Amino acid sequence: MEGVRRTIDAVWRMESAKIVATLTGMLGDVGLAEELAQDALVSALEQWPESGVPDNPGAWLTAVAKRRAVDHIRRSERLERKHEQIAYELGQRPEDADRDDVLRLMFLSCHPVLPTEARVALTLRLLGGLTAAEIARAFLVGEQVIVQRIAGAKRTLAEERVPFELPDGAELAERLSSVLGVIYLIFNEGYSATSGDDLMRPELCLEALRLGRLLAELAPREAEVHGLVALMELQASRSAARTGPSGEPVQLHEQNRGRWDQLLVRRGFTAMLRAREAGGPPGPYLLQAVIAVCHAQARTAADTDWPRIASLYEALSRLLPTPVVRLNHAVALGMAYGPEAGLAVADALTADAALRDYHLLPSVRGDLLLRLGRREEARREFRRAASLTRNVAERAFLSHRADEITAPDAPALTLGQAARDFLDRAGLDAATVRSYGQTLRRLRLSLGDELPAASLTADQVALVFRTAWGEAAAKTWNRHRSALRSFCAWASLDDLAAGLDRRAESRTRTESIDPALLDELWDLPGISLRERTLWRLLHESAARVTAVLSLNVEDLDLDDRRARAGGTWVTWRSGTAALLPRLVAGRARGPLFLADRRPGPARRPAAADLCPETGRGRLSYERAEYLFKRATKPLDPAGDGYTLRRLKPRD
Amino acid sequence: MRYLMTTKATDSVPDEKLFAEMATFVEELTAAGVLLATGGLEAGGVRVTSWGDEITVTDGPFAEAKEAVAGFALVEVRSKEEAIELTRRFRKIVGDGESVIQQVFGP
Numbered sequence: 091m092e093g094v095r096r097t098i099d100a101v102w103r104m105e106s107a108k109i110v111a112t113l114t115g116m117l118g119d120v121g122l123a124e125e126l127a128q129d130a131l132v133s134a135l136e137q138w139p140e141s142g143v144p145d146n147p148g149a150w151l152t153a154v155a156k157r158r159a160v161d162h163i164r165r166s167e168r169l170e171r172k173h174e175q176i177a178y179e180l181g182q183r184p185e186d187a188d189r190d191d192v193l194r195l196m197f198l199s200c201h202p203v204l205p206t207e208a209r210v211a212l213t214l215r216l217l218g219g220l221t222a223a224e225i226a227r228a229f230l231v232g233e234q235v236i237v238q239r240i241a242g243a244k245r246t247l248a249e250e251r252v253p254f255e256l257p258d259g260a261e262l263a264e265r266l267s268s269v270l271g272v273i274y275l276i277f278n279e280g281y282s283a284t285s286g287d288d289l290m291r292p293e294l295c296l297e298a299l300r301l302g303r304l305l306a307e308l309a310p311r312e313a314e315v316h317g318l319v320a321l322m323e324l325q326a327s328r329s330a331a332r333t334g335p336s337g338e339p340v341q342l343h344e345q346n347r348g349r350w351d352q353l354l355v356r357r358g359f360t361a362m363l364r365a366r367e368a369g370g371p372p373g374p375y376l377l378q379a380v381i382a383v384c385h386a387q388a389r390t391a392a393d394t395d396w397p398r399i400a401s402l403y404e405a406l407s408r409l410l411p412t413p414v415v416r417l418n419h420a421v422a423l424g425m426a427y428g429p430e431a432g433l434a435v436a437d438a439l440t441a442d443a444a445l446r447d448y449h450l451l452p453s454v455r456g457d458l459l460l461r462l463g464r465r466e467e468a469r470r471e472f473r474r475a476a477s478l479t480r481n482v483a484e485r486a487f488l489s490h491r492a493d494e495i496t497a498p499d500a501p502a503l504t505l506g507q508a509a510r511d512f513l514d515r516a517g518l519d520a521a522t523v524r525s526y527g528q529t530l531r532r533l534r535l536s537l538g539d540e541l542p543a544a545s546l547t548a549d550q551v552a553l554v555f556r557t558a559w560g561e562a563a564a565k566t567w568n569r570h571r572s573a574l575r576s577f578c579a580w581a582s583l584d585d586l587a588a589g590l591d592r593r594a595e596s597r598t599r600t601e602s603i604d605p606a607l608l609d610e611l612w613d614l615p616g617i618s619l620r621e622r623t624l625w626r627l628l629h630e631s632a633a634r635v636t637a638v639l640s641l642n643v644e645d646l647d648l649d650d651r652r653a654r655a656g657g658t659w660v661t662w663r664s665g666t667a668a669l670l671p672r673l674v675a676g677r678a679r680g681p682l683f684l685a686d687r688r689p690g691p692a693r694r695p696a697a698a699d700l701c702p703e704t705g706r707g708r709l710s711y712e713r714a715e716y717l718f719k720r721a722t723k724p725l726d727p728a729g730d731g732y733t734l735r736r737l738k739p740r741d
Numbered sequence: 742m743r744y745l746m747t748t749k750a751t752d753s754v755p756d757e758k759l760f761a762e763m764a765t766f767v768e769e770l771t772a773a774g775v776l777l778a779t780g781g782l783e784a785g786g787v788r789v790t791s792w793g794d795e796i797t798v799t800d801g802p803f804a805e806a807k808e809a810v811a812g813f814a815l816v817e818v819r820s821k822e823e824a825i826e827l828t829r830r831f832r833k834i835v836g837d838g839e840s841v842i843q844q845v846f847g848p
Contacts, residue, residue, distance in 0.1 A: 097822050097825070099822065100820055100823040100825070103819060104773070104826065145833070146830075146833075147826070189772075293819070296817065296819065299817075300775070300817075302774070303771075303773075303774030304773060307774075330847075353778065353815075357777070
């Protein structure tokens with residue numbers, strides 16, 4: 091019984107992509123296709139334990155699923171046209187149509203209308219045959235999150251009427267790069283797990299490799315596809331060597347090359363040759379693969395052709411000018427031409443806001459500083475890198491590197507200790523502690539806890555301020571500036587705010603969202619009823635966000651379209667009136683806008699903020715603001731998304 | 742996880758149909774990203790035995806030819822059941838005989 095169940099699981103994983111792809115081709119709707127394919131799986135679960143596993147289980151599943159699809163088409167309304175479709179489906183499809191369907195399914199799952207995380211989840215689900223629970227485990231999120239993400243993605247695809255087809259011409263390059271991006275993202279999440287206890291989640295690497303190898307067979311003329319496969323095969327070949335006995339990371343130049351998987355290395359080389367045969371100018375994946383080939387070809391770390399790798403990174407940084415690529419360039423320069431050369435590039439990156447919390451920057455700088463004999467600075471950088479990583483194994487490794495460098499004899503008052511003492515003083519109220527704490531936390535993260543407070547310079551502080559809050563509102567800037575001045579005065583430090591001008595706070599009112607965009611906003615797909623109602627109400631009432639969020643069901647006067655909130659009236663018009671009854675949905679009391687789930691026992695809010703019927707708490711300002719920002723990102727020309735306050739119309 | 746599937750020699754002579762079906766099967770597995778390596782092995786081979794300080798090298802063929810491995814496939818799959826399912830498909834193509842699947846550890 092259990093054995094049959096496991097066999098069904100295995101067959102499903104092997105066949106589901108093909109089945110779902112074929113059905114999507116027949117039905118034109120991936121959501122429906124997956125549903126019917128799942129029906130076939132359920133039939134197998136019901137029948138096989140009794141009847142035994144059929145001779146050709148894959149064909150059995152496919153046949154049952156297809157029959158369900160045909161039944162569905164017959165039942166649906168436009169019979170004639172559909173019959174033609176069935177005839178086409180069953181009779182005249184060319185031999186390789188199934189393979190093309192799988193490729194179409196890949197393009198569909200990675201469609202640019204979907205947010206990246208939805209592309210990843212949908213791809214693992216439809217192409218990898220993974221369950222929501224398995225995907226959730228791999229990404230360390232709740233299963234419900236993945237279920238919703240996948241459902242939302244299917245809804246978006248349906249609403250946007252994304253066709254099930256192979257892109258061509260100008261569109262192909264963009265769509266292909268999205269598919270490659272998703273596969274590499276899955277690989278990287280497995281290869282360098284960004285959080286959690288393990289450094290690697292091999293099942294994700296394997297899944298990405300499978301998807302890449304599959305894509306290479308389906309789209310053999312695309313050089314970048316083979317480039318990506320080569321890159322992943324070569325990186326995967328080092329999996330065993332890149333962690334030590336207790337799970338700690340081992341850096342490339344210290345790895346035991348005998349533990350590199352020569353089978354994967356050779357597969358990487360083969361993929362590389364296929365990429366070369368496909369021709370064309372080298373793209374970013376191919377260049378990264380060439381770099382990986384350089385490493386794989388070196389018999390020992392000392393044999394590595396670093397000047398060539400440095401020049402490859404330089405070429406790559408022209409195609410892909412990301413801070414991470416530039417950081418790797420710095421590493422290569424450091425190896426090829428000495429630590430000063432690397433440090434020059436790495437130092438320039440400390441002003442880059444994107445790398446502000448990226449632990450590898452201080453880790454690389456620590457390496458280079460150590461090689462230059464600047465031990466104390468190196469130690470602080472390793473310590474800082476350890477505080478920035480979310481991966482447990484990596485944090486332990488970086489702390490260890492810091493510990494290996496002996497501390498100076500007379501421990502001076504460190505920035506971390508000074509900041510703690512400053513905040514622990516008696517007489518500070520909670521709000522001030524929180525506000526000062528934000529400023530000091532940023533300084534500590536950027537400069538390191540170990541830095542002697544007395545050695546702080548105005549230039550260092552100015553750099554942190556510009557990187558962190560250069561783009562922030564004047565009010566925010568000034569708040570951090572005064573926190574810093576207060577800290578300096580307390581710690582008897584020089585005025586470190588000397589290089590920081592107080593900024594003029596404009597008194598202009600928050601600008602309303604362009605009315606032309608509002609129509610688009612109301613029509614945004616995939617927005618829940620709660621959000622739609624909240625946004626309409628904020629717009630129609632012009633009331634404060636806190637007042638609207640504080641509304642209770644019992645305060646509402648639906649007939650007169652108004653409600654009492656904090657001593658004023660909130661009034662609305664027809665748009666809100668049409669939505670409100672559905673949101674209230676028979677509730678008599680409690681917060682109008684409810685959070686998505688019940689609060690945990692530790693964070694139980696006041697009784698007034700709890701719904702007596704559902705037990706859920708009141709929707710928080712932060713959450714509402716976050717959802718609005720996320721939803722309006724595509725509308726905002728600046729790409730940031732809007733704040734709820736901006737829903738208030740112009741006077 | 743990786744599995745090595747080895748197949749023992751049989752007396753039957755493969756015909757064209759079998760070759761064609763095998764070619765399709767291998768192509769399919771390669772396309773699915775599953776098959777890492779595969780090959781056939783010569784009958785007999787050379788046997789190298791060590792006993793104490795002594796190393797003996799003997800040329801084949803050997804008496805127990807029936808038990809000898811004639812071919813192998815190294816596959817990368819997500820579960821033992823997937824490896825079994827693949828072997829089941831393989832056995833359906835080649836007919837009577839025996840294959841062994843073993844998980845590969847390392848490198």
